[in-house]
Amino acid sequence: MAQKPLPDQPVVETIPVAVPRAADKIRRTARELFYAAGIRAVGVDEIVTKAGVTKPSLYRAFPSKDELAAAYLRDYDAEFWQRFEARLDTAGRDNPRAGLMDFLHNLGSRAGAPHYRGCGLSNTAVEYPDDSHPARKVSEHHKQKLRLRLAELAADMGADDPKLLGDSLMLLIEGAFVTGQLFHAGGGPARALAEAAERLIDSHLKG
Amino acid sequence: MAQKPLPDQPVVETIPVAVPRAADKIRRTARELFYAAGIRAVGVDEIVTKAGVTKPSLYRAFPSKDELAAAYLRDYDAEFWQRFEARLDTAGRDNPRAGLMDFLHNLGSRAGAPHYRGCGLSNTAVEYPDDSHPARKVSEHHKQKLRLRLAELAADMGADDPKLLGDSLMLLIEGAFVTGQLFHAGGGPARALAEAAERLIDSHLKG
DNA sequence: CAATATGCGTACCGATCGGTAACATTGTCA
DNA sequence: TGACAATGTTACCGATCGGTACGCATATTG
Numbered sequence: 001m002a003q004k005p006l007p008d009q010p011v012v013e014t015i016p017v018a019v020p021r022a023a024d025k026i027r028r029t030a031r032e033l034f035y036a037a038g039i040r041a042v043g044v045d046e047i048v049t050k051a052g053v054t055k056p057s058l059y060r061a062f063p064s065k066d067e068l069a070a071a072y073l074r075d076y077d078a079e080f081w082q083r084f085e086a087r088l089d090t091a092g093r094d095n096p097r098a099g100l101m102d103f104l105h106n107l108g109s110r111a112g113a114p115h116y117r118g119c120g121l122s123n124t125a126v127e128y129p130d131d132s133h134p135a136r137k138v139s140e141h142h143k144q145k146l147r148l149r150l151a152e153l154a155a156d157m158g159a160d161d162p163k164l165l166g167d168s169l170m171l172l173i174e175g176a177f178v179t180g181q182l183f184h185a186g187g188g189p190a191r192a193l194a195e196a197a198e199r200l201i202d203s204h205l206k207g
Numbered sequence: 208m209a210q211k212p213l214p215d216q217p218v219v220e221t222i223p224v225a226v227p228r229a230a231d232k233i234r235r236t237a238r239e240l241f242y243a244a245g246i247r248a249v250g251v252d253e254i255v256t257k258a259g260v261t262k263p264s265l266y267r268a269f270p271s272k273d274e275l276a277a278a279y280l281r282d283y284d285a286e287f288w289q290r291f292e293a294r295l296d297t298a299g300r301d302n303p304r305a306g307l308m309d310f311l312h313n314l315g316s317r318a319g320a321p322h323y324r325g326c327g328l329s330n331t332a333v334e335y336p337d338d339s340h341p342a343r344k345v346s347e348h349h350k351q352k353l354r355l356r357l358a359e360l361a362a363d364m365g366a367d368d369p370k371l372l373g374d375s376l377m378l379l380i381e382g383a384f385v386t387g388q389l390f391h392a393g394g395g396p397a398r399a400l401a402e403a404a405e406r407l408i409d410s411h412l413k414g
Numbered sequence: 415c416a417a418t419a420t421g422c423g424t425a426c427c428g429a430t431c432g433g434t435a436a437c438a439t440t441g442t443c444a
Numbered sequence: 445t446g447a448c449a450a451t452g453t454t455a456c457c458g459a460t461c462g463g464t465a466c467g468c469a470t471a472t473t474g
Contacts, residue, residue, distance in 0.1 A: 021450085021451090189375075
Protein backbone atom coordinates (compact mmCIF):
# COMPACT_ATOMS: atom_id res chain seq x y z
CA MET A 1 0.00 0.00 0.00
CA ALA A 2 0.98 3.71 -0.44
CA GLN A 3 3.23 3.25 -3.42
CA LYS A 4 3.33 6.94 -4.30
CA PRO A 5 2.45 9.02 -1.21
CA LEU A 6 1.25 12.56 -1.75
CA PRO A 7 3.90 15.20 -0.86
CA ASP A 8 2.22 16.47 2.27
CA GLN A 9 1.51 13.00 3.68
CA PRO A 10 4.03 11.19 5.91
CA VAL A 11 5.93 8.39 4.25
CA VAL A 12 5.02 5.07 5.81
CA GLU A 13 7.53 2.33 5.27
CA THR A 14 6.26 -1.22 5.29
CA ILE A 15 8.57 -2.98 7.70
CA PRO A 16 7.75 -6.66 7.92
CA VAL A 17 7.64 -7.44 11.63
CA ALA A 18 7.18 -11.03 12.73
CA VAL A 19 3.62 -11.19 14.01
CA PRO A 20 3.35 -13.91 16.66
CA ARG A 21 1.29 -16.82 15.54
CA ALA A 22 -1.61 -18.04 17.67
CA ALA A 23 0.31 -21.12 18.77
CA ASP A 24 3.18 -18.98 20.05
CA LYS A 25 0.87 -16.67 21.96
CA ILE A 26 -0.77 -19.68 23.56
CA ARG A 27 2.60 -21.18 24.45
CA ARG A 28 3.82 -17.99 26.07
CA THR A 29 0.61 -17.28 27.94
CA ALA A 30 0.32 -20.86 29.15
CA ARG A 31 3.88 -20.69 30.38
CA GLU A 32 3.18 -17.67 32.54
CA LEU A 33 -0.11 -18.91 33.92
CA PHE A 34 0.98 -22.49 34.51
CA TYR A 35 4.10 -21.41 36.32
CA ALA A 36 2.42 -18.78 38.48
CA ALA A 37 -0.71 -20.68 39.50
CA GLY A 38 0.00 -24.32 38.75
CA ILE A 39 -1.32 -26.37 35.85
CA ARG A 40 -4.45 -27.73 37.49
CA ALA A 41 -5.47 -24.27 38.64
CA VAL A 42 -5.49 -22.82 35.14
CA GLY A 43 -8.29 -23.58 32.70
CA VAL A 44 -7.98 -23.54 28.94
CA ASP A 45 -10.54 -20.74 28.74
CA GLU A 46 -8.35 -18.49 30.84
CA ILE A 47 -5.36 -19.27 28.64
CA VAL A 48 -7.01 -18.45 25.34
CA THR A 49 -8.66 -15.33 26.76
CA LYS A 50 -5.40 -13.92 28.14
CA ALA A 51 -3.59 -14.90 24.95
CA GLY A 52 -6.13 -13.07 22.82
CA VAL A 53 -6.99 -16.14 20.78
CA THR A 54 -9.81 -18.65 20.71
CA LYS A 55 -10.19 -22.18 21.95
CA PRO A 56 -10.14 -23.90 18.54
CA SER A 57 -6.74 -22.29 17.92
CA LEU A 58 -5.44 -23.98 21.02
CA TYR A 59 -6.72 -27.37 20.00
CA ARG A 60 -5.44 -26.96 16.46
CA ALA A 61 -1.92 -26.48 17.84
CA PHE A 62 -2.04 -28.87 20.80
CA PRO A 63 -3.94 -32.16 21.04
CA SER A 64 -4.95 -31.60 24.67
CA LYS A 65 -4.36 -29.48 27.76
CA ASP A 66 -2.07 -32.17 29.12
CA GLU A 67 0.09 -31.98 26.00
CA LEU A 68 0.13 -28.20 26.21
CA ALA A 69 1.40 -28.58 29.76
CA ALA A 70 4.09 -30.95 28.50
CA ALA A 71 5.09 -28.42 25.85
CA TYR A 72 5.29 -25.73 28.52
CA LEU A 73 7.68 -27.90 30.50
CA ARG A 74 9.80 -28.69 27.47
CA ASP A 75 10.26 -24.96 26.97
CA TYR A 76 11.01 -24.60 30.67
CA ASP A 77 13.57 -27.39 30.49
CA ALA A 78 15.31 -25.82 27.50
CA GLU A 79 15.54 -22.43 29.17
CA PHE A 80 16.85 -23.98 32.36
CA TRP A 81 19.77 -25.68 30.65
CA GLN A 82 20.51 -22.62 28.62
CA ARG A 83 20.97 -20.52 31.76
CA PHE A 84 22.66 -23.28 33.68
CA GLU A 85 25.31 -24.02 31.09
CA ALA A 86 25.78 -20.32 30.38
CA ARG A 87 26.88 -19.78 33.97
CA LEU A 88 29.28 -22.69 33.76
CA ASP A 89 30.72 -21.27 30.57
CA THR A 90 31.17 -17.81 32.06
CA ALA A 91 33.17 -19.24 34.93
CA GLY A 92 35.20 -21.32 32.53
CA ARG A 93 34.97 -25.01 31.82
CA ASP A 94 38.13 -25.56 33.83
CA ASN A 95 36.47 -24.16 36.94
CA PRO A 96 33.24 -26.11 37.51
CA ARG A 97 33.06 -25.20 41.17
CA ALA A 98 32.97 -21.48 40.45
CA GLY A 99 30.35 -21.99 37.76
CA LEU A 100 28.12 -24.06 39.99
CA MET A 101 28.51 -21.65 42.88
CA ASP A 102 27.57 -18.83 40.56
CA PHE A 103 24.38 -20.70 39.74
CA LEU A 104 23.68 -21.42 43.40
CA HIS A 105 24.23 -17.83 44.49
CA ASN A 106 21.85 -16.70 41.79
CA LEU A 107 19.26 -19.30 42.74
CA GLY A 108 19.57 -18.44 46.41
CA SER A 109 18.73 -14.81 45.77
CA ARG A 110 16.00 -15.53 43.24
CA ALA A 111 14.36 -17.88 45.75
CA GLY A 112 13.93 -14.94 48.10
CA ALA A 113 11.98 -12.84 45.63
CA PRO A 114 8.45 -11.85 46.67
CA HIS A 115 6.44 -14.13 44.40
CA TYR A 116 8.96 -16.86 43.76
CA ARG A 117 7.31 -20.08 42.69
CA GLY A 118 10.20 -22.53 42.61
CA CYS A 119 10.86 -24.88 39.73
CA GLY A 120 8.00 -25.45 37.33
CA LEU A 121 9.21 -28.97 36.68
CA SER A 122 9.34 -29.95 40.34
CA ASN A 123 5.97 -28.35 40.95
CA THR A 124 4.40 -30.38 38.16
CA ALA A 125 5.65 -33.62 39.66
CA VAL A 126 3.85 -32.63 42.85
CA GLU A 127 0.67 -31.82 40.96
CA TYR A 128 0.68 -35.04 38.94
CA PRO A 129 1.73 -38.15 40.88
CA ASP A 130 0.86 -40.45 38.00
CA ASP A 131 3.89 -41.40 35.91
CA SER A 132 1.82 -41.75 32.79
CA HIS A 133 0.95 -38.06 32.64
CA PRO A 134 2.81 -36.44 29.71
CA ALA A 135 3.78 -33.38 31.74
CA ARG A 136 5.19 -35.45 34.57
CA LYS A 137 7.24 -37.47 32.11
CA VAL A 138 9.01 -34.29 31.02
CA SER A 139 9.60 -33.41 34.66
CA GLU A 140 11.08 -36.78 35.56
CA HIS A 141 13.32 -36.83 32.53
CA HIS A 142 14.63 -33.37 33.36
CA LYS A 143 15.39 -34.26 36.96
CA GLN A 144 17.27 -37.38 35.95
CA LYS A 145 19.36 -35.29 33.61
CA LEU A 146 20.00 -32.71 36.33
CA ARG A 147 21.08 -35.43 38.71
CA LEU A 148 23.58 -36.80 36.22
CA ARG A 149 24.89 -33.33 35.41
CA LEU A 150 25.50 -32.54 39.07
CA ALA A 151 27.38 -35.79 39.55
CA GLU A 152 29.42 -34.92 36.47
CA LEU A 153 30.32 -31.55 37.90
CA ALA A 154 31.19 -33.16 41.23
CA ALA A 155 33.52 -35.49 39.40
CA ASP A 156 35.10 -32.58 37.54
CA MET A 157 35.73 -30.91 40.89
CA GLY A 158 37.64 -33.97 41.99
CA ALA A 159 35.18 -35.22 44.59
CA ASP A 160 35.99 -38.52 46.23
CA ASP A 161 32.37 -39.71 45.82
CA PRO A 162 30.93 -37.67 42.93
CA LYS A 163 27.51 -39.28 42.93
CA LEU A 164 27.09 -38.69 46.63
CA LEU A 165 28.13 -35.06 46.36
CA GLY A 166 25.94 -34.61 43.30
CA ASP A 167 22.92 -36.02 45.12
CA SER A 168 23.65 -33.89 48.16
CA LEU A 169 23.75 -30.78 46.02
CA MET A 170 20.52 -31.81 44.36
CA LEU A 171 18.81 -32.06 47.74
CA LEU A 172 19.95 -28.51 48.53
CA ILE A 173 18.74 -27.21 45.18
CA GLU A 174 15.33 -28.84 45.35
CA GLY A 175 15.06 -27.68 48.93
CA ALA A 176 15.69 -24.12 47.79
CA PHE A 177 12.99 -24.49 45.13
CA VAL A 178 10.38 -25.53 47.68
CA THR A 179 11.31 -23.35 50.65
CA GLY A 180 11.66 -20.40 48.31
CA GLN A 181 7.94 -20.44 47.66
CA LEU A 182 7.10 -21.20 51.27
CA PHE A 183 9.03 -18.32 52.83
CA HIS A 184 8.45 -15.52 50.40
CA ALA A 185 9.57 -12.84 52.82
CA GLY A 186 13.08 -13.09 51.42
CA GLY A 187 14.70 -14.49 54.53
CA GLY A 188 13.83 -18.14 54.06
CA PRO A 189 16.12 -21.13 54.45
CA ALA A 190 17.20 -20.75 50.84
CA ARG A 191 19.59 -18.06 52.01
CA ALA A 192 21.74 -20.93 53.33
CA LEU A 193 21.97 -22.59 49.92
CA ALA A 194 25.37 -21.38 48.76
CA GLU A 195 27.07 -21.66 52.13
CA ALA A 196 25.80 -25.19 52.68
CA ALA A 197 26.97 -26.17 49.21
CA GLU A 198 30.45 -24.79 49.88
CA ARG A 199 30.72 -26.81 53.06
CA LEU A 200 29.52 -30.00 51.39
CA ILE A 201 31.91 -29.56 48.48
CA ASP A 202 34.78 -28.88 50.89
CA SER A 203 34.01 -32.03 52.83
CA HIS A 204 34.22 -34.05 49.61
CA LEU A 205 37.53 -32.58 48.47
CA LYS A 206 39.44 -33.09 51.70
CA GLY A 207 40.00 -36.83 51.16
CA MET B 208 -31.12 -56.01 74.22
CA ALA B 209 -30.86 -59.72 75.23
CA GLN B 210 -31.23 -59.26 78.96
CA LYS B 211 -32.04 -62.93 79.68
CA PRO B 212 -30.75 -65.13 76.83
CA LEU B 213 -32.28 -68.58 76.40
CA PRO B 214 -29.95 -71.41 77.55
CA ASP B 215 -29.19 -72.84 74.12
CA GLN B 216 -28.52 -69.49 72.56
CA PRO B 217 -25.06 -67.95 72.63
CA VAL B 218 -24.64 -65.17 75.13
CA VAL B 219 -24.13 -61.91 73.30
CA GLU B 220 -22.58 -59.19 75.36
CA THR B 221 -23.36 -55.67 74.42
CA ILE B 222 -19.95 -54.11 74.12
CA PRO B 223 -20.21 -50.47 73.21
CA VAL B 224 -17.75 -50.09 70.37
CA ALA B 225 -17.11 -46.60 69.11
CA VAL B 226 -18.81 -46.50 65.74
CA PRO B 227 -16.98 -43.95 63.60
CA ARG B 228 -19.11 -40.95 62.92
CA ALA B 229 -19.53 -39.66 59.40
CA ALA B 230 -17.22 -36.73 60.07
CA ASP B 231 -14.43 -39.06 61.18
CA LYS B 232 -14.79 -41.27 58.13
CA ILE B 233 -14.63 -38.20 55.93
CA ARG B 234 -11.54 -36.92 57.71
CA ARG B 235 -9.71 -40.20 57.34
CA THR B 236 -10.70 -40.78 53.74
CA ALA B 237 -9.87 -37.20 52.77
CA ARG B 238 -6.48 -37.62 54.38
CA GLU B 239 -5.62 -40.65 52.27
CA LEU B 240 -6.93 -39.24 49.01
CA PHE B 241 -5.53 -35.75 49.46
CA TYR B 242 -2.09 -37.06 50.29
CA ALA B 243 -1.94 -39.63 47.51
CA ALA B 244 -3.36 -37.57 44.66
CA GLY B 245 -3.17 -33.97 45.78
CA ILE B 246 -6.00 -31.77 46.98
CA ARG B 247 -7.01 -30.25 43.67
CA ALA B 248 -7.12 -33.67 42.03
CA VAL B 249 -9.67 -35.04 44.49
CA GLY B 250 -13.32 -34.05 44.29
CA VAL B 251 -15.73 -34.05 47.20
CA ASP B 252 -17.84 -36.67 45.47
CA GLU B 253 -14.94 -39.09 45.44
CA ILE B 254 -14.30 -38.44 49.11
CA VAL B 255 -17.83 -39.10 50.29
CA THR B 256 -18.21 -42.12 48.03
CA LYS B 257 -15.01 -43.77 49.29
CA ALA B 258 -15.92 -42.84 52.86
CA GLY B 259 -19.32 -44.45 52.50
CA VAL B 260 -21.22 -41.31 53.41
CA THR B 261 -22.99 -38.56 51.52
CA LYS B 262 -22.18 -35.04 50.56
CA PRO B 263 -24.40 -33.22 53.04
CA SER B 264 -22.59 -35.05 55.82
CA LEU B 265 -19.37 -33.52 54.59
CA TYR B 266 -20.79 -30.02 54.52
CA ARG B 267 -22.35 -30.42 57.95
CA ALA B 268 -18.95 -31.18 59.42
CA PHE B 269 -16.84 -28.83 57.29
CA PRO B 270 -17.84 -25.46 55.88
CA SER B 271 -16.08 -26.05 52.56
CA LYS B 272 -13.65 -28.28 50.72
CA ASP B 273 -10.89 -25.78 51.41
CA GLU B 274 -11.54 -26.01 55.14
CA LEU B 275 -11.59 -29.79 54.92
CA ALA B 276 -8.18 -29.57 53.28
CA ALA B 277 -7.00 -27.34 56.11
CA ALA B 278 -8.30 -29.86 58.66
CA TYR B 279 -6.44 -32.61 56.82
CA LEU B 280 -3.22 -30.64 57.11
CA ARG B 281 -3.77 -29.90 60.80
CA ASP B 282 -4.01 -33.64 61.37
CA TYR B 283 -0.92 -34.12 59.25
CA ASP B 284 0.96 -31.49 61.22
CA ALA B 285 0.01 -33.08 64.55
CA GLU B 286 1.15 -36.52 63.42
CA PHE B 287 4.39 -35.13 62.08
CA TRP B 288 5.40 -33.56 65.37
CA GLN B 289 4.33 -36.60 67.29
CA ARG B 290 6.71 -38.81 65.31
CA PHE B 291 9.43 -36.20 65.17
CA GLU B 292 9.57 -35.55 68.89
CA ALA B 293 9.19 -39.25 69.64
CA ARG B 294 12.43 -39.95 67.82
CA LEU B 295 14.19 -37.19 69.70
CA ASP B 296 12.91 -38.61 72.97
CA THR B 297 14.07 -42.11 72.14
CA ALA B 298 17.58 -40.88 71.49
CA GLY B 299 17.50 -38.87 74.66
CA ARG B 300 17.04 -35.16 75.10
CA ASP B 301 20.73 -34.85 75.86
CA ASN B 302 21.64 -36.23 72.45
CA PRO B 303 19.84 -34.11 69.85
CA ARG B 304 22.20 -35.10 67.08
CA ALA B 305 21.41 -38.78 67.44
CA GLY B 306 17.69 -38.05 67.54
CA LEU B 307 17.78 -35.90 64.45
CA MET B 308 19.93 -38.40 62.59
CA ASP B 309 17.47 -41.11 63.53
CA PHE B 310 14.73 -39.03 61.94
CA LEU B 311 16.82 -38.36 58.85
CA HIS B 312 17.76 -42.01 58.37
CA ASN B 313 14.13 -42.93 58.62
CA LEU B 314 13.09 -40.21 56.19
CA GLY B 315 15.81 -41.18 53.75
CA SER B 316 14.55 -44.72 53.56
CA ARG B 317 10.87 -43.78 53.48
CA ALA B 318 11.59 -41.40 50.59
CA GLY B 319 12.75 -44.37 48.54
CA ALA B 320 9.50 -46.29 48.92
CA PRO B 321 7.64 -47.09 45.67
CA HIS B 322 4.75 -44.64 45.95
CA TYR B 323 6.27 -42.07 48.25
CA ARG B 324 4.54 -38.72 47.93
CA GLY B 325 6.70 -36.44 50.06
CA CYS B 326 5.30 -34.06 52.63
CA GLY B 327 1.62 -33.26 52.38
CA LEU B 328 2.25 -29.80 53.78
CA SER B 329 4.95 -28.93 51.26
CA ASN B 330 2.86 -30.34 48.44
CA THR B 331 -0.08 -28.17 49.39
CA ALA B 332 2.04 -25.03 49.26
CA VAL B 333 2.92 -25.98 45.70
CA GLU B 334 -0.71 -26.57 44.82
CA TYR B 335 -1.94 -23.31 46.36
CA PRO B 336 0.35 -20.32 45.77
CA ASP B 337 -2.14 -17.89 47.28
CA ASP B 338 -1.37 -17.10 50.91
CA SER B 339 -5.00 -16.54 51.72
CA HIS B 340 -5.95 -20.17 51.14
CA PRO B 341 -6.75 -21.81 54.50
CA ALA B 342 -4.81 -24.97 53.65
CA ARG B 343 -1.72 -23.06 52.65
CA LYS B 344 -1.84 -21.10 55.88
CA VAL B 345 -1.52 -24.35 57.81
CA SER B 346 1.37 -25.35 55.60
CA GLU B 347 3.26 -22.10 56.06
CA HIS B 348 2.77 -22.11 59.80
CA HIS B 349 4.06 -25.65 60.03
CA LYS B 350 7.17 -24.90 58.01
CA GLN B 351 7.99 -21.87 60.11
CA LYS B 352 7.73 -24.03 63.19
CA LEU B 353 9.94 -26.69 61.63
CA ARG B 354 12.53 -24.11 60.73
CA LEU B 355 12.66 -22.83 64.29
CA ARG B 356 12.84 -26.34 65.70
CA LEU B 357 15.77 -27.26 63.48
CA ALA B 358 17.65 -24.14 64.52
CA GLU B 359 16.90 -25.06 68.14
CA LEU B 360 18.36 -28.52 67.64
CA ALA B 361 21.38 -27.06 65.91
CA ALA B 362 21.91 -24.82 68.90
CA ASP B 363 21.58 -27.77 71.26
CA MET B 364 24.25 -29.55 69.26
CA GLY B 365 26.55 -26.62 69.87
CA ALA B 366 26.70 -25.31 66.33
CA ASP B 367 28.61 -22.09 65.79
CA ASP B 368 25.83 -20.69 63.58
CA PRO B 369 22.65 -22.58 64.61
CA LYS B 370 20.31 -20.75 62.25
CA LEU B 371 22.55 -21.41 59.30
CA LEU B 372 22.88 -25.08 60.14
CA GLY B 373 19.15 -25.33 60.79
CA ASP B 374 18.35 -23.79 57.42
CA SER B 375 20.86 -26.04 55.70
CA LEU B 376 19.26 -29.09 57.22
CA MET B 377 15.85 -27.83 56.20
CA LEU B 378 17.00 -27.57 52.59
CA LEU B 379 18.15 -31.18 52.72
CA ILE B 380 14.88 -32.33 54.26
CA GLU B 381 12.65 -30.51 51.80
CA GLY B 382 14.89 -31.73 49.02
CA ALA B 383 14.33 -35.30 50.20
CA PHE B 384 10.57 -34.71 50.24
CA VAL B 385 10.41 -33.63 46.63
CA THR B 386 13.11 -35.84 45.10
CA GLY B 387 11.59 -38.80 46.94
CA GLN B 388 8.48 -38.51 44.81
CA LEU B 389 10.45 -37.79 41.64
CA PHE B 390 12.74 -40.82 41.80
CA HIS B 391 10.47 -43.53 43.07
CA ALA B 392 12.82 -46.30 42.06
CA GLY B 393 14.34 -46.24 45.54
CA GLY B 394 17.74 -45.03 44.45
CA GLY B 395 17.01 -41.32 44.27
CA PRO B 396 19.09 -38.48 45.65
CA ALA B 397 17.33 -38.83 49.00
CA ARG B 398 19.72 -41.68 49.75
CA ALA B 399 22.32 -38.99 50.37
CA LEU B 400 20.22 -37.25 53.00
CA ALA B 401 21.78 -38.64 56.16
CA GLU B 402 25.35 -38.55 54.96
CA ALA B 403 25.03 -34.96 53.76
CA ALA B 404 23.51 -33.96 57.08
CA GLU B 405 26.38 -35.57 58.99
CA ARG B 406 28.91 -33.65 56.95
CA LEU B 407 27.09 -30.36 57.38
CA ILE B 408 26.75 -30.86 61.13
CA ASP B 409 30.42 -31.76 61.37
CA SER B 410 31.40 -28.63 59.54
CA HIS B 411 29.45 -26.55 62.02
CA LEU B 412 30.93 -28.19 65.11
CA LYS B 413 34.57 -27.85 64.14
CA GLY B 414 34.86 -24.17 65.00
C1' DC C 415 -46.59 -42.18 74.58
C1' DA C 416 -45.45 -37.80 72.32
C1' DA C 417 -42.10 -34.16 71.48
C1' DT C 418 -37.83 -32.93 70.15
C1' DA C 419 -33.11 -33.09 68.54
C1' DT C 420 -29.65 -35.22 66.05
C1' DG C 421 -27.68 -37.56 62.08
C1' DC C 422 -28.10 -38.82 57.56
C1' DG C 423 -29.73 -39.52 52.58
C1' DT C 424 -32.21 -38.26 47.95
C1' DA C 425 -32.19 -35.23 44.60
C1' DC C 426 -30.95 -31.24 42.75
C1' DC C 427 -28.50 -26.57 41.65
C1' DG C 428 -25.65 -23.31 38.62
C1' DA C 429 -20.98 -22.99 37.16
C1' DT C 430 -17.06 -24.59 35.11
C1' DC C 431 -14.31 -28.22 33.19
C1' DG C 432 -11.83 -29.97 28.72
C1' DG C 433 -13.02 -30.45 24.08
C1' DT C 434 -15.49 -30.09 19.34
C1' DA C 435 -18.48 -29.11 14.95
C1' DA C 436 -19.48 -26.00 11.29
C1' DC C 437 -18.66 -21.98 9.09
C1' DA C 438 -16.96 -17.13 8.18
C1' DT C 439 -12.92 -14.28 7.53
C1' DT C 440 -8.37 -13.01 6.55
C1' DG C 441 -3.73 -12.61 4.40
C1' DT C 442 -0.44 -14.75 1.15
C1' DC C 443 1.25 -16.30 -2.88
C1' DA C 444 0.86 -17.80 -7.59
C1' DT D 445 -8.14 -13.71 -9.85
C1' DG D 446 -8.19 -17.96 -7.43
C1' DA D 447 -6.55 -21.34 -4.28
C1' DC D 448 -4.83 -22.27 0.16
C1' DA D 449 -3.59 -22.12 4.95
C1' DA D 450 -4.36 -19.97 9.28
C1' DT D 451 -7.34 -17.90 12.41
C1' DG D 452 -11.68 -16.18 14.30
C1' DT D 453 -16.82 -16.86 15.42
C1' DT D 454 -20.44 -19.06 17.48
C1' DA D 455 -22.55 -22.43 19.54
C1' DC D 456 -22.51 -26.51 21.57
C1' DC D 457 -21.30 -31.15 24.13
C1' DG D 458 -21.20 -34.44 28.29
C1' DA D 459 -18.89 -34.63 32.59
C1' DT D 460 -17.63 -32.97 36.74
C1' DC D 461 -17.05 -29.22 39.94
C1' DG D 462 -18.34 -27.40 44.84
C1' DG D 463 -22.43 -26.71 47.32
C1' DT D 464 -27.49 -26.95 49.06
C1' DA D 465 -32.87 -27.46 49.96
C1' DC D 466 -35.59 -30.62 52.01
C1' DG D 467 -37.33 -34.66 54.07
C1' DC D 468 -36.68 -39.18 56.48
C1' DA D 469 -35.04 -41.97 60.23
C1' DT D 470 -33.57 -42.98 64.88
C1' DA D 471 -32.70 -42.01 69.73
C1' DT D 472 -33.23 -39.48 73.63
C1' DT D 473 -36.17 -37.14 76.97
C1' DG D 474 -40.35 -35.38 79.25
